[in-house]
Amino acid sequence: xxxxxxxxxxxxxxxxxxxxxxAFTLDDRAFAAEGIALLPDSSFAVGSVxxxxxxxxxxxxxxxPFAEAPGRWSVLGMTxxxxxxxxxxxxxxxxxxxxxxxxxxxRTALVRFDLATGAVQGRIETTGALGDVTVGPDGAVYxxxxxxxxxxxxxxxxxxxxxxxxxxxxxxxxxxxRDPSRLFVVDYRYGLVAVDVRTGGVTLVPHVPGVEDRGAxxxxxxxxxxxxxxxxxxxxxxxxxxxxxxxxxxVEADVLASAEGDDRFDEPTLAAVAGPWLYVVSASGWAxxxxxxxxxxxxxxxxxxxxxxx
Numbered sequence: 001x002x003x004x005x006x007x008x009x010x011x012x013x014x015x016x017x018x019x020x021x022x023a024f025t026l027d028d029r030a031f032a033a034e035g036i037a038l039l040p041d042s043s044f045a046v047g048s049v050x051x052x053x054x055x056x057x058x059x060x061x062x063x064x065p066f067a068e069a070p071g072r073w074s075v076l077g078m079t080x081x082x083x084x085x086x087x088x089x090x091x092x093x094x095x096x097x098x099x100x101x102x103x104x105x106x107r108t109a110l111v112r113f114d115l116a117t118g119a120v121q122g123r124i125e126t127t128g129a130l131g132d133v134t135v136g137p138d139g140a141v142y143x144x145x146x147x148x149x150x151x152x153x154x155x156x157x158x159x160x161x162x163x164x165x166x167x168x169x170x171x172x173x174x175x176x177x178r179d180p181s182r183l184f185v186v187d188y189r190y191g192l193v194a195v196d197v198r199t200g201g202v203t204l205v206p207h208v209p210g211v212e213d214r215g216a217x218x219x220x221x222x223x224x225x226x227x228x229x230x231x232x233x234x235x236x237x238x239x240x241x242x243x244x245x246x247x248x249x250x251v252e253a254d255v256l257a258s259a260e261g262d263d264r265f266d267e268p269t270l271a272a273v274a275g276p277w278l279y280v281v282s283a284s285g286w287a288x289x290x291x292x293x294x295x296x297x298x299x300x301x302x303x304x305x306x307x308x309x310x
Contacts, residue, residue: 020280021308022305023061023279024063025304026303027063029297029300030051032286033283033285034049034074034269034281035078036270036272036281036305037079038080043059044056044272046303049096052075052097054068066118070109070120072097073091073092073093074091074092074096074097075090076089077130077173077270079135085116086115086121088133090108090131093106093107096293106128107128110143110154111123129146131145131172132172137176140154141154142174143159144173144174146171146188149166149171150162151171151183151195168185168187169187171185172186173218173229174186188214189214191204191205191213192207192228207241211250211253213228213241214232216239219271220278224242224247227241229270237255237256237259238278239253239256240253241253256309264304264306266284267285277309278309279305281303283301285303288300
């Protein structure tokens, strides 16, 4: 999700990045990829900002249609439900969504799709712009709104505000670690924070000196480590933040991949973990949207997903 904030001109820190592999690409430059989720059959779901669709990509790189967001709203973050039967997706009606009705602009919805058929199983609509989504250990669905600065949780058939306006600036990716009460969130301005899901309290996650944790979009967790996709630093990069045994602080950080000298990066966004690999949407095309939401398709990159050893 392209941020309405000044780009932080920050040098990449940590170990020298190794060139990642190209996992797969999509043929349609008008797709404008944003979210990615690992599905139970080891394929990936990839969502489109511009077309309002979701495709499935198998291990051989074959691309097949999976679902269409109601109203053709932009598809942003996605996550699989704990029962592995549904896919939750954050969708937004805004100018970048080619098929969205202009009267719906300023609306957003969490949509639940049947993984077997792609059919819509449920939809919860509200105002705002939900950008990323995750499911807690108890099955609760959490989402961030980077424009409103809020974190919300699905409570029955409505979205309850967990972190209200004014606490955070622009919350983006979110992920649970081992503690079911602690939700990690990356805020574009403030960096890595921890949200107590019982109270909504927010605390900065301390880190060793020299770690730049601002400007992150995507965030995923695996095995005591957080992986962040930072498109608000220069050069754009994918960072690895190792946590302390109690997961209360970042004790080590390095860079897994960088846009420096790699033209496969064009505003990276979100990521997914699959075994020993991190899959990252490295070329989203956000930089090629005009202010009115028009996409310069000829200039837009081929949607690209990189595979990075983690």
